[in-house]
Amino acid sequence: MPFNRPTLTEHRNQILRDMQGGTLPGVTNVTRFSVLGVFAKVWAGMAYLHDSFLDWIARQGVPWTATDENLEGWGNLKGVVRKAPSAASGAVTFQAVAGSTIPADTTISVGGVGTGQTTEAVTADSSGRLTVPVAMSTTGAAGNVPLGSLAELSSPVLGVQSSGQVTAAFTGGADAEDEESFRSRVLAAYRTAGRNGRAQDYIDWALSVPGVTRAWVNPDGFGAGTVVLYVMMEDGNGNGGFPVGENGAAGADHRYPAATGDQLRVADLIYEEQPVTALVIVCGPIPQPVDFMISGLGQANTAANRAAITTSLSDVFRRASRPGGTVYPSAWNAALDALNLSQYSVVAPTGAVSGKTVGHMPILGNIDFGN
Missing domain, CATH: 1.10.286 (GTP Cyclohydrolase I; Chain A, domain 1)
Incomplete structure (x- = not known):
C-alpha cells in the first residue's frame, strides 16, 4: 500500500x-x-x-519517477541517451570582387537570430559570387534559419560586400531533449524485450536523433527489403516541421543514393543500429494542405477566436495526421467544440481527408472564416 x-x-x-x-x-x-x-x-x-x-x-528508484542524472542512468541501462542540443549549419552567399577570400572562422550574423563561423576559406569565382559554409556558434532550434534570410559579416572583409543571403537553409539545430520526452523513450525501451528490427525499433532510433519529433515506418515501401522511414521535425526547424534535405539512405550504404540534410542525419544514425540486410530510406512526408471554410460564427467571429480555431486545427493535424493516413471530421469537430464557441459551421472539408499516396500527409492549409 x-x-x-x-x-x-x-x-x-x-x-x-x-x-x-x-x-x-x-x-x-x-x-x-x-x-x-x-x-x-x-x-x-x-x-x-x-x-x-x-x-x-x-x-x-524507478524510471517512471526518476529525474535528472538518475533518469539518464536508467536510460543508459537500455542504451537510451538523452538527445543533446545541436548547432545548425548552412551556407551564405555574398557578392565579392573575383578572387576575394573569406577566411575560415570568420564570424557572420545570420538571420538576426545569432552568429556563426565559416567552416572553411572560400574564394569568389569569376562571376563575383562567394558561397561559404557556416556553422552556428550556439546550439538550439533557433539556429534553423530559412532560405533567403539576410546575413551580415561581423567584420569587413576586403573585396566582399558586408550583406549576404542564406542560400542553403540552416538545418540540424535542436534544443536539448526535455525530461518528459526523454522519459517516454526510456519507458518505451523497458516495455520492449530488445531491438531486433521491428517497426517500433526504427521509430525509436529515429526519435533519438536531435530534432526529430515524429516518425513512421513503411515496410517494403520501395520494394522488398526496403524500410521507408518518414520523419518530422516540428520544434522550430523553420520549414513547417518538415525535414530539410533530400530523401535517401545513409552515406555508408551504397545500395541507394545518399540522403542529404536532416534525412542524412537520421539515416546515418540508424545505419549503425539496423539489421545489416535492411535498406533504410529516410524521407520527409509530402505536405498535402487541407483548406477549411468555417462560417456562421456570427458575433464569435473575432480575431481571438480565429486565432484559437487556427491553433486548435493545427494541433488536430499534428496529432492525427500521418503519411498516407486519414483525418476524420470527428477529430476537428471535437477540437472546435472544446473552444465553446456560441455557433459555427464547418462548410469544408465535407468529409474525411486522406493522403493521396503513402507519402502524402494532410496538413492544415488556409482557413476561410466567411462572414
Whole structure:
C-alpha cells in the first residue's frame, strides 16, 4: 500500500502528543513559545526533511519517477541517451570582387537570430559570387534559419560586400531533449524485450536523433527489403516541421543514393543500429494542405477566436495526421467544440481527408472564416 507521508504540521503535533503522553515525565501541557514548543518545531522540521529525502530516494528508484542524472542512468541501462542540443549549419552567399577570400572562422550574423563561423576559406569565382559554409556558434532550434534570410559579416572583409543571403537553409539545430520526452523513450525501451528490427525499433532510433519529433515506418515501401522511414521535425526547424534535405539512405550504404540534410542525419544514425540486410530510406512526408471554410460564427467571429480555431486545427493535424493516413471530421469537430464557441459551421472539408499516396500527409492549409 502507498506510504502516507506526514506533513510538517502532523510531525509537530505527533511530537507534542508524545511529550504530553508520558515520554517526558511530568509534562502535561506545552505552550506555543515554551522551550519544549520550540524543540517540537525544530524536531518536526528535521523529521520532515528526512522524509523529503527518503521520498526523493524512492522516486529515483524507478524510471517512471526518476529525474535528472538518475533518469539518464536508467536510460543508459537500455542504451537510451538523452538527445543533446545541436548547432545548425548552412551556407551564405555574398557578392565579392573575383578572387576575394573569406577566411575560415570568420564570424557572420545570420538571420538576426545569432552568429556563426565559416567552416572553411572560400574564394569568389569569376562571376563575383562567394558561397561559404557556416556553422552556428550556439546550439538550439533557433539556429534553423530559412532560405533567403539576410546575413551580415561581423567584420569587413576586403573585396566582399558586408550583406549576404542564406542560400542553403540552416538545418540540424535542436534544443536539448526535455525530461518528459526523454522519459517516454526510456519507458518505451523497458516495455520492449530488445531491438531486433521491428517497426517500433526504427521509430525509436529515429526519435533519438536531435530534432526529430515524429516518425513512421513503411515496410517494403520501395520494394522488398526496403524500410521507408518518414520523419518530422516540428520544434522550430523553420520549414513547417518538415525535414530539410533530400530523401535517401545513409552515406555508408551504397545500395541507394545518399540522403542529404536532416534525412542524412537520421539515416546515418540508424545505419549503425539496423539489421545489416535492411535498406533504410529516410524521407520527409509530402505536405498535402487541407483548406477549411468555417462560417456562421456570427458575433464569435473575432480575431481571438480565429486565432484559437487556427491553433486548435493545427494541433488536430499534428496529432492525427500521418503519411498516407486519414483525418476524420470527428477529430476537428471535437477540437472546435472544446473552444465553446456560441455557433459555427464547418462548410469544408465535407468529409474525411486522406493522403493521396503513402507519402502524402494532410496538413492544415488556409482557413476561410466567411462572414
